[in-house]
Amino acid sequence: FSSYYYGIYAYNVGNSSTTQILTSQSATFDHSPAYSPNGERIAFVHHEYGSNGYVRMMNADGSNITPVALFDTDHDENLQLQWLDDTSFILKVESDGVYDVDVHDLQDITVTPRINQQMYELRLSPDKGMVAYTTPDDDVYAAYTSSWHPFLIVPHSLLGQVHDLTWAPDSSQLALITEDYLYLYDLPQRQLYTVKSLPPTALAFFNRQVEWSH
Numbered sequence: 001f002s003s004y005y006y007g008i009y010a011y012n013v014g015n016s017s018t019t020q021i022l023t024s025q026s027a028t029f030d031h032s033p034a035y036s037p038n039g040e041r042i043a044f045v046h047h048e049y050g051s052n053g054y055v056r057m058m059n060a061d062g063s064n065i066t067p068v069a070l071f072d073t074d075h076d077e078n079l080q081l082q083w084l085d086d087t088s089f090i091l092k093v094e095s096d097g098v099y100d101v102d103v104h105d106l107q108d109i110t111v112t113p114r115i116n117q118q119m120y121e122l123r124l125s126p127d128k129g130m131v132a133y134t135t136p137d138d139d140v141y142a143a144y145t146s147s148w149h150p151f152l153i154v155p156h157s158l159l160g161q162v163h164d165l166t167w168a169p170d171s172s173q174l175a176l177i178t179e180d181y182l183y184l185y186d187l188p189q190r191q192l193y194t195v196k197s198l199p200p201t202a203l204a205f206f207n208r209q210v211e212w213s214h
Contacts, residue, residue: 002031008044010060021062034081034089035060041103043068043081043089053079055091057103068101069111082124084145090114090131092122098131098148114148117141121164125171130187132174134162140176140185154185154192163208177210 002008008022008030021042024030027049033042039060046054055068071079071093079091087104098115119133124145132142138156143149154176156162165176175195176183182195198208 002029002033002044004029004031008033008042008062021060022058022065030056032079032081034083036083036086036089038086040086043083043101043103045079045081055079055081055101066103066106066109068103068109069099071096071099080122082122084124084128090122090124090145092119092133094118094120098122098133115143115150117150121162123165123167123174125167126169127171129171132165132167134165138162140165140174142187153187153190154183158192159183164210166210166212168212169214175210175212177208179208182210 001011005024005028007020007024010019010021022030029047031045033044035042041057042060043055043057046056054070056065057068058065079093081089081091083089088100088102090098090100092098095118097113097117097119100112100114102110118136120136122131122133124131128145130142130144132140134140138159138161139152140154140162141150142153143151159176160178160180163177163179165174167174172187174185176185181197184193184195186193
């Protein structure tokens with residue numbers, strides 16, 4: 001996890017200890033750390049005051065910090081880094097879409113555009129086979145990571161403003177939450193279900209999040 005202007009930390013759930021593995025420099029925010037599946041690398045966003053967002057990578061102990069790419073983010077720092085495997089990860093730039101970053105060879109890092117579309121929330125399925133994302137129009141799209149061809153799964157006319165979405169552990173369903181309702185979208189059946197209505201809140205836009213427990 002990260003702390004604004006302080007750095008990146010690792011929390012050991014076994015002994016409840018916290019270790020600072022990266023100390024941020026003055027007026028710099030290092031944040032959104034994401035472990036590779038084997039736990040050996042961490043990708044993170046490095047944002048210096050007044051600049052766009054850099055993506056960097058380091059070993060799990062904070063050593064060997066490597067610049068990966070610079071993105072024209074318009075200060076959209078939430079790049080939502082998510083690893084596909086131990087040598088590649090994806091990210092989203094709100095104004096551009098999805099990029100695939102291959103770090104197999106640190107001397108020849110490649111960044112490949114995959115989906116060219118404005119988007120807000122990007123979620124990689126647990127089995128790494130699909131992504132789902134929301135657009136500024138509140139449509140929900142999905143794409144297979146083998147082909148990266150997006151297709152519409154839920155139009156905004158059925159949902160309204162989508163605040164959050166998350167994959168089921170078996171990657172077969174998506175939970176979607178709006179200001180008023182919790183929905184479930186079944187991928188194999190291509191069917192949208194209304195789970196329940198939600199009580200009103202004065203801070204709905206900031207509070208509506210959804211996660212699967214199991």
